[in-house]
Amino acid sequence: MALQAYKFRIYPSRKQQDRLLASFDLCCGIYNILLSRAREAYEKDGTNLCGKAGMCRIIKEVKEENPEFYGIYSQVLQNCADRLAKAFNNFFGRAKRKKRGEHIKAGYPRFKKRVRSITYPQSGFSIDERKLKVSKIGRIPIVLHREMEGRIKTLTIKRVPSGEWFAILSCEVPTENTDLSKTNHDSPEGESVNREHPNKDKEIGIDLGISSFATMSDGVKVGNPHFLKKAEKRLKRAQRKLSRKEKKSKNRKKAGHRVAVLHEKVGNQRSDFLHKTARAIADSYGLIAVEDLNVKGWVRNRRLSKAISDAGWSEFLHLLSCKAERAGGTIVKVRPNNTSQTCSACGRALEEHIPLSERVFRCPFCGHEEDRDVNAAKNILERAREARPICQRQIMRIYRFRRSDGIMISPCEIGFFGRIGIIYRGAHGNQRLRRYRPLLLERIQEQAVSLNKEL
Numbered sequence: 001m002a003l004q005a006y007k008f009r010i011y012p013s014r015k016q017q018d019r020l021l022a023s024f025d026l027c028c029g030i031y032n033i034l035l036s037r038a039r040e041a042y043e044k045d046g047t048n049l050c051g052k053a054g055m056c057r058i059i060k061e062v063k064e065e066n067p068e069f070y071g072i073y074s075q076v077l078q079n080c081a082d083r084l085a086k087a088f089n090n091f092f093g094r095a096k097r098k099k100r101g102e103h104i105k106a107g108y109p110r111f112k113k114r115v116r117s118i119t120y121p122q123s124g125f126s127i128d129e130r131k132l133k134v135s136k137i138g139r140i141p142i143v144l145h146r147e148m149e150g151r152i153k154t155l156t157i158k159r160v161p162s163g164e165w166f167a168i169l170s171c172e173v174p175t176e177n178t179d180l181s182k183t184n185h186d187s188p189e190g191e192s193v194n195r196e197h198p199n200k201d202k203e204i205g206i207d208l209g210i211s212s213f214a215t216m217s218d219g220v221k222v223g224n225p226h227f228l229k230k231a232e233k234r235l236k237r238a239q240r241k242l243s244r245k246e247k248k249s250k251n252r253k254k255a256g257h258r259v260a261v262l263h264e265k266v267g268n269q270r271s272d273f274l275h276k277t278a279r280a281i282a283d284s285y286g287l288i289a290v291e292d293l294n295v296k297g298w299v300r301n302r303r304l305s306k307a308i309s310d311a312g313w314s315e316f317l318h319l320l321s322c323k324a325e326r327a328g329g330t331i332v333k334v335r336p337n338n339t340s341q342t343c344s345a346c347g348r349a350l351e352e353h354i355p356l357s358e359r360v361f362r363c364p365f366c367g368h369e370e371d372r373d374v375n376a377a378k379n380i381l382e383r384a385r386e387a388r389p390i391c392q393r394q395i396m397r398i399y400r401f402r403r404s405d406g407i408m409i410s411p412c413e414i415g416f417f418g419r420i421g422i423i424y425r426g427a428h429g430n431q432r433l434r435r436y437r438p439l440l441l442e443r444i445q446e447q448a449v450s451l452n453k454e455l
């Protein structure tokens with residue numbers, strides 16, 4: 001089971017907007033109340049108030065004292081508790097990492113100034129062709145510009161800074177079966193679909209960079225569109241105008257709107273570009289090899305600027321894995337070290353670091369000459385090939401992939417519920433492979449045990 005989100009534009013009336021904004025404020029209020037109670041409890045006797053039951057009790061109390069909270073759908077309020085619990089979980093996670101010696105701030109959850117969205121986690125909404133019916137809000141016109149697949153689970157209503165409204169529906173989509181879980185009896189209603197990638201024998205390695213956004217091992221390059229750079233002039237002018245306007249004036253509001261619109265345009269352009277690029281690659285290749293940019297202890301010697309546009313890359317990799325998985329393909333993330341310094345023809349690695357300005361790779365051992373990025377992409381693909389046969393034999397450890405409520409987590413949800421992957425003994429020590437297929441925990445464990453016995 002994978003979660004797929006669909007985003008639709010909605011057009012709430014003035015009145016509905018007011019109701020929604022009031023709900024946002026109430027959610028913000030309850031969030032802050034819960035947070036302050038949690039702090040108090042923690043300071044008083046060190047108890048942990050992050051449990052859901054405790055928070056729901058407080059919500060109940062608050063509701064009795066402040067009847068205005070009855071104007072909001074109860075589950076939406078409970079969702080605020082979930083959001084806070086998530087914030088605490090992240091905080092504890094960071095605190096743990098800090099204890100282990102990582103240089104990060106633990107960052108205790110903060111009070112919110114505003115909330116920009118509300119979530120109906122289960123019920124309280126329905127949808128027909130033209131309208132989205134939302135409890136306590138009304139029937140909002142919606143533009144369903146694409147078909148949805150799967151069962152609708154949650155609804156989030158969001159207002160972006162420029163003033164547009166969106167409904168985000170997350171649906172549970174059945175994912176394809178693999179050899180490991182062919183007889184998937186555990187899956188409810190046998191919803192799994194067998195999906196084979198149409199180009200399953202085609203392989204590609206991708207090197208992400210600055211001068212060109214992505215370079216493929218077959219020599220194809222995807223240019224970097226530099227959306228922000230192109231919009232910078234307009235943005236600067238708009239921001240300058242904004243700063244000159246008198247505070248709290250109507251003109252300031254207008255200028256602020258202009259800045260928000262420009263920022264959103266850049267964001268939309270970028271997301272459109274990333275989605276389309278990822279789609280094209282995911283549809284054309286069965287095996288996609290990329291660098292694992294999240295590898296711990298990753299040395300930043302290769303490209304300093306990598307950190308700068310990292311956001312675009314990790315978003316791209318995330319999209320790529322979602323799309324590859326749904327198409328039935330596989331993504332292999334390989335160790336990123338030295339991919340630029342290794343010769344793709346003879347496999348030997350240069351000792352010294354090649355400056356970024358040097359666009360052509362020249363091998364001192366065999367004389368091979370190639371575009372720097374294409375050479376790197378070929379190395380990435382080669383590493384993925386090396387890793388593949390090994391991982392099928394030596395599965396060492398399975399990452400968590402099943403949520404507590406039994407829903408199978410697929411990797412397209414990385415960043416939301418955690419990661420899935422298999423640790424295996426690869427060419428470069430222990431590596432984590434993420435096969436983007438739903439695997440049954442028990443089956444893999446069985447297989448892992450028997451395989452390790454064999455070896």
Ligand SMILES: [Zn+2]
Binds near residue numbers: 344346364366
């Ligand atoms: Zn060489």
